[in-house]
Amino acid sequence: MDNRQKEINNLKDYKYGFSTEIENIQAPKGLNEDVIKFISNIKKEPAWMLEFRLKAFERFKVLKEPDWQKPKFPKIDYQDLYYYSAPKSMKDKPKSLDELDPKLLETYKKLGIPLQEQARLNGIAVDAVFDSVSVATTFKDELTKQGIIFCPISEAIQNHPELVKKYLGSVIPTSDHFFATLNSAVFTDGSFVYIPEGVRCPMELSTYFRINASNTGQFERTLIIADKGSYVSYLEGCTAPMRDENQLHAANVELIALDDAEIKYSTVQNWYPGDQDGKGGIYNFVTKRGLCKGKNSKISWTQVETGSAITWKYPSCILKGDNSVGEFYSIAITNNHQKADTGTKMIHLGKNTKSKIISKGISAGSSDMTYRGLVDISSKAKNSTNYTQCDSLLMGNKCGAHTVPYIKNKNSESNIAHEATTSKISEEQLHYCQQRGLNPEEAVGLIVNGFCKEVLQQLPMEFAVEAQKLVGISLEGSVG
């Protein structure tokens, strides 16, 4: 058995499926004003934050759960969830990593996320979120030197209220859709990033999300602000233990790019996808939205979606500033009984705005995959262009692949081009690879990686390698 095969065998099962025995503090089960006050209180939030939450909750009460999506799921009982869960040892926040619960450190070590100083060789600043709270942020000093703020959002609310107050909810308002509003009411933690004017962030910033406690929803909130002329590349990774019941993850991510700023946001999502019969797994209902507020700004989303029982998200760009650019690169892979309904929205408001969408969907087993996207060029967005390409690859005849693009052009000086194809791996390609000594699974891995190449090369180097492996692993057992 060669090395690759060994590696694949090691990884064949969901290797992040362990759970950590840690004492937790939880809010009482259910969703009501008291729980929201509890969350706000335990985080020692100022009054305006509680008001923000309660306003969202008022709105949430009148909203209905949407049902237009392709993957249907059993009704979620929102009263049967814990909205706050934190490791007990975090109650009084440790001042340094040495005070961290060793069990937590071990968990992150198992996940391959180096939190300790000595392990920080790869030059990536990490913020780790465990259930509802951010447990550690690395490389803080170095970032502070440049004036970059990278900290848990709960800390930012305390220390930088003026920034949070100004931008929180400016892209995803409290009056948004069902899951976004739920998040606004009960969000617990997440990352906050502020890059000051003219600064190019010297390293990749990264957040690692982990759901541990059962019956908890994870509602994190990320806010990234890139001030004039700045640049930041941000990475997000996710895992969860294997559990029989479905768990809800409804995060909100807001990006704001001011004049000449650029934000690159990459996600490698590997939540527990449920077992082979589709039991358990995470419901990943995330709202991600970026606002190109200033002139010449740019927001680029890259996502590799391999996990979750149901993925339902549309990272979007609002191109408000003139000459702003929005990009969306996506690989979504579904296997067994996984379902995904994902895509993007590009809303062109400013002049000379450009957007590009490259989406690659791969479905295998009994899974179902939908690309749903919107390109909307408003009448003021002169000279705008959009290019969309969405390709789907089907493996086996029990899966489905669907494409639902909405294309609206209200401007005669703008151009939209959209292409989509659906196909399978051709016998010729497989034959060619096998003839040269690859086994069928390797051959499929090679072809699929080639199919995804355009997106994979958008990822930062370290993650591209990981993502490439992940692509291979996710499709295990779908051929032959």
Next chain:
Amino acid sequence: MKEQLQKDFYNSIKNLSLSQKDIEIKKFCLDNFIDKGFPNKKEEDWKFSDLNQIIKNNIGELSFYNDQAFTNKVDTSVFVDGLEHNKIVFINGRIEKIDFEYENKDQIEIIDQSETINEFKNSNSLSDLNNAFTNKCFKILVKKGYQLAKPLIIYHTTNSKIWSKNINLRLNFELDKDSSLRLIDLFNDASEKNFLNIFYNFELKENAVLKNYKVDKFENKNIKYSFNNIDQDKNSISETFILFSGSNFSKNEINCNLNGVYASAFVNGVFSLNSDKHHEIRSIINHLTENTKSYQLIKSVLEQSSKAVYQGKIFVNSDAQKTDGYQLSKAILLNKESEFNAKPELEIYADDVKCSHGSASGSLNEDSIFYLMSRGLSYQQSRELLINGFLLDVVEKITDSEIKNLIKNMIGIKE
């Protein structure tokens, strides 16, 4: 609207000799419609065209009753010259004439099917309205092996004597094994502000060939909705060509079920719109068995504040291996107020398929205009030449050369 509907409904069934059961079925359809109302933008299929609002803004209150005892004089001046053809003439929603003068009468059967109610998949509340108010419905059966010598033209005309604001029509066609039919729908409206609601049902048996051309090019202020349901058996071919530019609003829906192997469907459409017209094509091609094929090409040229919508869906069932589906929609926006919306959709459950779609919209290519002008054409001439070429592409897809020439003449496309 409810009282008006009920009043007009009782008036219209009074004049028809219907059995108690038929009246009950019609009543059931009416109640369904009253319950649902006109489609509005809350419904996914009507997202881009809110019919309820459009009717309100363009017509206002509708009325539904027409005295069908009254015969209209057939105005022969609307007939197409220079092409021998069979005729069906509708005036104000009433069938005035069915004339298959060029055909072998034994091979075509006209059956009165007024009592049957059609239920269509992928339909909407307008089918209930149609069922409730259609008073005569015929089925045209083309018998085994017969191929009509001349095309059939259906004239949809309205004149100033029309009573109601709404007209409902229904026709059923059955093409038996190895038969073929060329069908042209021509719209001639002399009335203002009416809502036409047309349902056709086609049943194509093995090897049957249907070619349906819909042409609406005379300026009018009417609102038109047309639904074609096509069921296709083994080896059958259907070709639908839609050219709409005259009405204020139109929506053409094609629901095509490819039930037999090697069946194929072609849908081609041209929109050439000005002022504030709003037209839509929605097609659903259901590939239900293996080795079926579909091809769609829709092109729009939009001037002033006109708006075109294309919603196309290719559905591939898990049994429909070796499907070949293709969809392309292109639009040229000539004015800053014109608008093009598209939703080209693929829903695929089989792996060995070849399906693709493309959609592009934008302005006239400046480089092409420059190229032509540098060779001595005026700006206007170059523009016309480019638009002509753009639309000609679709007209060239018409497989019947006689009808292709007729349509080219009608819309004044030069070669």
